[in-house]
Structures are given as structure tokens and as C-alpha cells.
Amino acid sequence: MIDLVKIITIAWGTAWLIAAIKQLSQGTKSTVWFIMIIWYTFFIVPLILDLSLGSPHYGGYKGLRIAANDSNANLIYCLYMCVVPLVFYLFGRAKKVHIEQSSTKPHKLLIAVLQILMISPIVVACFSPHPELYLKYGSIIAEMENFPEAEQFNKIVSLCTLVSVAAVGILLMLRPRLTVFSFVPYLPWLFLAVWLNGKRAVFIMALVLIVYAYYQKGKIKGLKLLGALILSVSLMAGFSNFYQNELRYEQMGITDSDDIYKNVRVDFGRDDRTKMTIYAELHPQTMKILDYRGQSLLFDLTFFVPRSMWPDKPWPYAVYFTSAMFMMPPDYLGFGMTTSWLEEAIANFGWFGMLIGPLFIALLCRIGDSLQSRLLKSLSLLVAGLFLVVHLAAFMPLFLIWFASVFTSAFIRLRARKRVSTVKAQPVDRYITV
Template identity: 40%
Template sequence: MLEFYNIITFAFLSILSLYYLKSIIQGQINIGHIAYFVYYIAFAIPILLDLVLGIPVYSNRPGFKLATNDTHTIFIYDTYMIFIGILWFLFSTKKKLRYSDIEKSNRRQQKLFKGILWILVVFPILLVLFAPEAGFYLDYGAINQKQLVSQKIIDFHGIIHLFSLISIVSGILILLIDKMKFNRFLMLVMPWVFIAIWLNGKRSAVVIFIALLIISLVIKGYIQGWKLVIFTFICLILFLGYNTFYTNQIKYETLDVKLTQAEKYQNFRINYGRDDVTKLSIYSMLNDKPEILDYPGQSILFYLTFYVPRELWNNKPWTYPVYLTSAVFMNRVDSGYIGWTMTTSWFEEAISNFGIFGFLIGPALLLFLCRLGDRYQNRIIHTATLLIVILFIMLPLSSFIPLFLIWMIILIYFQKFNNVIKVSN
């Protein structure tokens, strides 16, 4: 019976994806239409994989093993996915938005933003000059070998990681607001973006770049209709090849770690799916153990006080992934930071913080952002808002707070100078 419900859930979400695909092919670029596919990959595809390949073993992650094999949790998860799909269909867009509706910002704005963006694009290279060991960055992905890296390098790489992501986003924004042809973009901007991706050393940087590049090419009108579908498919194939290389040659091979096929499948699901963390959040709500947060709103309090140094507040809350990682290993004795965390999304964080109300608050926030971004006929705001929505679907807010603040500054800037044209209601 539960397997049949899984099939119904996946079929419903797939029908919605076909609907949004058709609308994009017809020229609509509403944020909700594009962002839905990220949601579909992270939350719906895992349902299909469970049906075809089975649930991962999770032999070394007991929290996931409990949650993903609990029938009540699976039923609620499927129902939640259908609920999100219905809300997305009803409320993610207010009015159809087409390529021609998106306007460029005026010349004054362009000059100011272009100057700032170019500084941000090249900034990671300047930062490397101050690295404890600049030669460390000659090897791609070396930061993954944390067992062999000094704490000084790890701490400094946090700065490199942040500004390399900002560099990637800035490079894409230059493509959006500049009149340069795509081949000039490849020659003038892409080398700096490639260096930023190299310095970052994480797959997430590649995912963000590919997603933003596709979005930007659509908004600029370079690829539309079936060209968009074909280009996206090619990017997906290339990324899967890159991911295989990254996993085998960089993440594990350099540490002389041999993985079984079951472990590779498990890691693939953990890296790209968000079903396991969502099911764990649901399971924790239904049962006494494992408990994720000590009290409702605990990780929200972190966002409100993230700027307060931990040295001044010993009991300052951690980010949500820290608590969830502790629950994954059923280790509530020490819920502090263990050096790394599982990757979470906003959906399950809302459940853990707000309980049953989180099932509504989670998608409601993203739907609000989708409609907010669609209200503005401006390439910068549209692309930046779409990026923020995608990041909320795939990552915890704690991992992109600087980008979120930049997005807010952009909104405030355009509001202050009254240079945003709003879509008529």
C-alpha cells in the first residue's frame, strides 16, 4: 500500500514538472516555474530511486536508517510533498512572466554595479595572496582532505569559500547587465569564474554556476524553447561525469578510501537528495528520540544573532545542520559542532522549529519569495531572487547568509531610488 502511495506521489510531482517544462518552453520564466525543478530533483527523484533501487542502507547513520524505514514517516513525507506541489501550483505565480517582460537597469545603475561586480569577480585571487599556504590551492579540491590540512588553512578557506561563491554570482550578473556577447563573456569573465570555482573546491560551486548560467542565458534570450531543454540536458550529463570524477579521484581516492557500491549509492543520495533529512525531521517530531532541537525556534535564534561572537555567548545556538547531524548519529550527548555537518534545506528546518505549523511555513516562505521576485521587471533582482529560492531549497540559510544579505541590499537599493518597474496587478 505504501509503495503504491509512493508511485502516486511521484506521478503527481512528475505531472507538475511536465506542466512547468511546457510553460518554460513556451517562454515563461516565472521564478516558481524554474525553481520547481530543483525541488523536484531534491525531493521527488529520491522517491523514484527508492522504488527502483531501494532505500539506502545507511549502515553508519542510524538516524537516517530509522526515519527512512518508518512507514508513518514515509506516509507523512509523501503527503507533505503532494501538499507542497499543490501550494506551488496555486500560489508560486500571480501572472505569467516572459522574456520580454524583464528589463535592464538604467545606465547609472549598470556602471555602479559593473564596477562593484568586477572587483568581486577578481577578489578571490587577491585573497589567495594572504593565504597561510598559497600553494595549497594549486591542487583542486584539496580542502576535502581535512585530515591532512592544518586548522589555519581550514579557517582561511572559509573566507575563500565565501568570496569564491560571490565571485561566481558576480560573474553571472555581469553577463546579465552588460551588452557583451556570450563569446566575449567566455573570454573576459569566465577565466575569473573558473579560478573561483577552482579555489572553492566544492561541487556546490559548480552546481550554482551551472544553474545561474542556464538562468542567465534564458533571461538574455540566448536559449529558449527546446534549445533550453537540450542545453540543460547536456549540462546535466557533463555534471554527472564531473561528479563521478570528483567522487572517485578527489574526495575519496586521495585519502585511499575504497567505497562499496552501496556506500556510493548512499553518498549520492545524501549529497543530492533532501528526502533523508526531511524524513528525519518528521520522524523526530513523531518520536521522542532522536531529538533534533532543544527547543522550538532554536536555529531561528541563531539567524537573528549570527553576528554575535560565540566567545561572548557560550550558549549561543548552533546552526540547524549541527543539531541534525547529531541526531543522524543518535548522539544527543554532544550536540555541538563536530567539524562537519549534513546538508539540510529550509523545508525540514521549518518542521523542526515550528512543529506541525512548519509544514506550511516552510513552503510559504519560498512561495512568497517567488512572487516577490516576479513582481520586479529587472534582470538583477529576478536572477538574485531565483538564486535565493534555489539555495533555500538545497541548503541551510546559515551557508549563504552573506548572499542573502546582498540580495536584501539589492532590493533596498532599487526600492530607494525608485528604479524598479513593477508588473501591474
């Protein structure tokens, strides 16, 4: 019965994937169609793997294992995944979507700021208490337990790498002309951002933003777009394999195929997190993630308050989820399982979260498109995509930049409309006297 439901969900999700690729190949500018592809990759592909390779054993991740074997959690997950693309489609598309076509060049100050942000990771890394840790890829992650002061400083470096990649994407969008080789001058800075960050998410972000920039400028359509997507997926898979071999399999002694499969599924899938959150809603006496509704959202709203001033300040959702996964009371364990907004919305709002989660992401896309700004379109894609794969605390500065940009753009457009209305309302003399 559950396998049949999964097959129907896969078919439904694949239909939306085909629709997204078709829309994009025809040149539509709606950001939500790109988000549809990201959603399919992290939430529907795991179902395909379940049916073809089987569900992973999850080892010591007791919470994930229990939820993966619960029929009701699997059934509700499939129903949820059927709702998500509908919400994206109904609420994620703006009425008018296009990029402003201005003959004037971008302001030199804006370009200078973006270039500074682009090179910021290498500059900031030089001030690390142990800059030598960045000489080897991923060393800062593998050795951070031995260098706590470098671990704290690395949060700043990681933030700079995210901002650097976003800056490159915006610089590409702002170029008056985009050729096949326009992105080449930015490759050294993208390479440094990926190297210093030490995680795959930055590499994926860079690929997505490059493809998005070329698509929005009308350089890849039809078969070219399909080829770009296939190439991007191939590069992501190759880089992920390199990452796993360099930083995971050797250090953790993983050689068994079952362990490798579990590691890949836990890294890339977001289905197991969502199923576990659903299981916690179904069985609150057995599993409890948050102490109260809105607890992780309270952290997001008060992220700027030092914990020294508020010892009982809530944690990000990933902290609560990781504790629940090990069937432990809520506590910071020194690491956190990567979570997404789609399951965090359920934990914070209950079953209504199944509408609030995808609706929030859809509105991000719609707002970014409706303001018709190159900068906002790039940021909207980046922020909405990140909400699908990580929790807000991991990219809070980028979200604040997006929010400030939206507010500023909306304010400028409102002032411009008022100015036009005032000019039209002024009386015109019918007679001219000499």
C-alpha cells in the same frame, strides 16, 4: 502500500516537472518554475531511486536509517512533497513578470564592483596562511584538519567564490546583448571559483546561472531550453563523478557498489533529511533535533554575535541535525550534514512548517520577479535554489545582499511612484494671461 504512495507522489511531481518545462519553453519569466525543477531533482528523484534501486543502507547514519524504514515518516514525506509544488504555484508567481528593458547602459560603478567581486577569490586566496593548499583541487578540504588556521581562513575564500559566481551571473544579465560566446570571457573566473571552493555546489550554481541568464534574455526557448537542461544535468553528473573519485572514494576506501550508492544518495538527496525531521516530530521521545522551537532561526538572526561573547549561542540547523543523526546530544562535531530549509522549517515550526517552508521560498521568487530587476531576478533564483539544498548559514552574505537589494529597489520604486503622483496632483492653469 508505501510503494504505491511513492508512485503517486512521483507521478504528481513529474506532472509539475512537465508543467515547469512547458512553461519555460514558452518563454515565461517566472523564477518559481526553475525552482520547481531544482525541487524535483533533490526531493522526487530520490523516490524514483528508492523504487528502482532500493533505499540505501546508510551505514552508521543511524537516524537516517531509522527514518527511512518508518512507514509513517515515509507517508507524511510523500504528502509533504505533494503540497510543496502547489504552494510554489499558488504563491510563487508575480502578477507582472518581465525584465526591465532600458536603453541606458548599467552604471559603470556597478559593473566595476561586480568585476572586483568576480576576481576576489584568487586575490583573497593569496593571503591564506597556506596558499599552497589551493594548488590541488579539493586539497583544502582534505587537509583542513591538519591546518586549522587555513580552515578558518577558507571560510572567507569559500564566501568569495559564491559571490564571484553570483557576480558573473549578474554581469551576464546586465549585458545589453548576449551571444553564444558572451560567457566565454568569464570562464576563467568561474573555473577559479570552482577550483578554490572545492565543492560541487559552486559548479552547479555556475551552470544554473548561465542557463538562467540566457533564458531570461530570450536566447534559449523550446527545444533549445530542453537541450540546455539535458546538457547541464550531464555536466553536473560528470563533474560529480570526478569529484567523488578524486576526493571521496580513494581517501575513504569506498569500492563497494552499496557504499557508492549510499554516498550518492546522501550527497544529492534531501529526502532522507526531511524524513528524519518528520520522524523526530512523530517520536520526540526517541529523537530530538532542536531543544526548542526556533532555535536554529535564533542563530540566523544573531549570526553576527561572536560566540566568545555568547557561549550558549545556538548553532546552525545542520549541527543539531548531524548530532541527532548519530543519536547523540547536540554538539558541534567538526562537520555537518547538508540540510535544506524545507525540513528545517518543520523542526522550527512543527507541522505548520510544511506550509511555512515552501511558502517562504515561493515568496522569495515572487518578490524577486515583482520588482522587475535583472540583478534581483538572478539573486532570487540563486538564493531560493540554495534554500532548497543547503542551510542559510552556508550562504548568509548572499541572502543579506539579496535582502538589501530588495529593500533598495522597493524604496526607489516607492519614491518614483510618489513623485509621479505628486506631478499628477498639481493643478493646471485653465487660462493663460499674456
